[in-house]
Amino acid sequence: AEFNLTYSTTYSPTHPYGQADEQWIARIHEQTDGRVNITPFWGGALINSREGIDELNAGVADIAYIAPIYASSGYDLNRLTPQFFYGYEDALEVLQVYMQLWDEYPQFAEELEGAQVLGYNVGTPMHLMLRNRPFNQISDLQGLRIRSAVDFIGALTAAGAEGVTMPMTDTYPSLQRGVLDGVIAPYEALRSLSFAEVINYYSELPHSRGAYPSRAMNAQAWARLPEDIQQVFLDNVQWLTETTYLLSQESEEAGRAYGEAQGVQFNTVDEDVIAEYSSAFEPAARQTAERLDAAGLPGTEILEKVRAEHAN
Amino acid sequence: MSSVAIGFAGLAVVFTLIGMGMPLGFAMGLIGFAGFTMLVSFDAAIVRIGVTTFNLATNHAIGTIPLFLFMAHLLFAAGIGKDMYDFFAKWMGRRRGGLAMATVGASAGFASVNASSLATTATMGLVALPEMRKHNYNLSLASGSIVAGGGFGALIPPSGMFIIYGILTETSIGKMFAAGIIPGITLAIMYVAAIAIWCRIDPDAGPRGPRYTFRDKMRSFSKTGEVIALFTLVMGGIVLGWFTPTEAGAIGALGAIVISVARRRLTLASARQAIYATLKTTGMIFGILFGAMVFNSFITASTIPHHIVGFVTEGQFPPLAVLLMVLAVYFILGMVLDASAMMTLTVPLFFPLITSLGFDAILFGVLVVRMTEIALITPPVGMNVFILSGVAKDVPLTKMFKGTLPFVSADLIHVALLISFPVLVLWLPNL
């Protein structure tokens, strides 16, 4: 092909993100009449850091799956604003609000140092998976040890639980043996990470994950492409974003069905309990917003917008 | 030059440098870096090298290696390893190769308390190699049984490789764990057979020890108390959910201190020696790991693996032929790539193909993990061998690689056995 590009992702083609990538790669090939060929490197074979942006910007791959939310520093708006979406239960709503923010604040794009964003991800909400009993009220969390993302630890602590940031590879054996009492993860993980084998209860206490730019092209690689080919990529941004979401949603449903088949007990959580639990996220979100303000970024402004949209 | 040509040139230069005596990790790292620069750019290579080395230096799973090493050095310093081998010598020493067979068994036992092949190799290397040398074992046989036995770390649950495979392919991790047990036992039997055959051909390889009376044998039990106590503590703690397999190294090290101090086996001086030895062996092992990780990036970027995989996936071959070719690809890639790199690079490409041909995902997982374990002991890049050579510096690499040959043969027969009788793999997980 005229343009041979490398694409690096930490996911594999069995994962919904990887499935979306495969379809997208074929689509780009077709819509450019075969002028663009994209070679995927799966499973973190080429770029294995969690965020991948630095390596993309350095040109390790031409295109990469990126996750600025996992960066340990830098990309402050991209990394920190997902925290503001606490309490959101509908991923599509998160995506809508987030895309408005991207349109409104050019700072999001500027942080990526010229990398061209080719698609966005919205995390489907995660819930609470437990070994011994379902979650119905806040006091049920007292004394439990839960594997969780860093962002959720404050709320767990407020509820009297212990949040643990264990690596994924340790989580399964820990749930199996009772080192952990539970994990915060989406339906899909019941199947993909085999959690249905080691937990018994799935309580629908939503933990929103926000959204983030998830695929991007290195600035130089982008600049080398002629305008008509750039246009094909741009025309597919929305397609890739939607397809990723739809496949994730399918995978969520399949994960839930798998959990049911494995005998996992599902329960919904009272709206009041969800609201009470979610309110524990507010102080940390405020703090983050103020830190962004101090760095000259519109932190509080964005926080207010995200919260106002949720109240509607 | 094309990417593939650069890849092959890089391989050639690496082996030349290693042959000229450049430390292994340095050669792999240097050529990995230079090659990546040629393939992509200097900037990209610097960023990649920075991310890779920092990730490695903060990797929790690999970070347990120093603590397992510490435990092993303590066992050595306190003479506990020696007592264990005295016990083996009394009970199995009359049999030719008996201590090597005992090493295989002990490795399998140790594998049940940790998730990593490298940790198993390092620990057993420190404990078993000096004892087999003392009993005049052929160095190739001794080191071969240790590095091959290291492979049990990933086959006998808990296993980090099964978890990675499970996550990459969305296969049940519980079933993978169950699937590893019978292959683990059958493999141990085959290794023992390999040792027996070796000693039949060359009786001096694993010489017979003196005969002991039944009373002597029974008395030797009393000296195994420390090992049994330590094993019970670590195994029990994992089963009861007190700690994770990655935490087991720290608990084991502390346990070794407590037990040997309580039995007055450890002096302050020997404890100090053990910890400095830990620092030194950690440095040697990480020196190799740093280089190997950077080298992996280079081989990946060279697209050599992609071309090999493409050949297999695009040809229209019958299913069994495809499976055998895939395994052959693993064998070849395994010569130069590290096990986990091989897994993440190729499993996503082969998995859809293999399952679409009607092979079971669990069976394939066990076969892949078997192949990655073989990769750890085949020359020229065999991480288990490198690790052992890190803890037993005076044994030449060539002797060690020579010692892996019978075990690799046993491995290949074992893989053939699993393909012929998938029930060995699938019976337990499907119960």
Next chain:
Amino acid sequence: METIDTILRRVTTLVGIVGVGAILALMALTVVTVVFRALHIAFPGTYSLSELILIPAVSLSLAYAAMQNEHTRATLFVDLIRNDRLRNAIHGVMLILGSLFWVAVAWATIREAIRRGAQNELSPIINVPVAPFRWSMAAAIVLLVVVLLWQGFKLLRGKEIGEAAHFQDPKP
């Protein structure tokens, strides 16, 4: 020459002590975590903290092993060379050439330390600045390079660097 040897010997002692401290701290941290867990005392920062301690544990051990002249090498072919001078010279060249890899690692580490430091990188949960740990890694790798160059230089000058005993384990 003597002076440089003396300096390196003193640095070895220091590196050894800090490295040993890091490994012992790593063990203590894990043990404390397990004990706290049994007592139901929350200690959510364990993983972040152990990742930080791992950095000096690993990088100082690299420097320490090099100072002890402990490298894993294949000597099959070079041992065939009967001429001591030539064999040592090849060994020296290989160490100096190989040190280039560590120069690259040091460069990459320093670059990241500066960049991430400017971004105020914090370890999650415990909110400890990561920069000092990145710098400790950079310092260890630079030291490793210095040691390799010195050993290579000595070998080229025809001086033995000893088999793994050039610098003794630090005595109390």
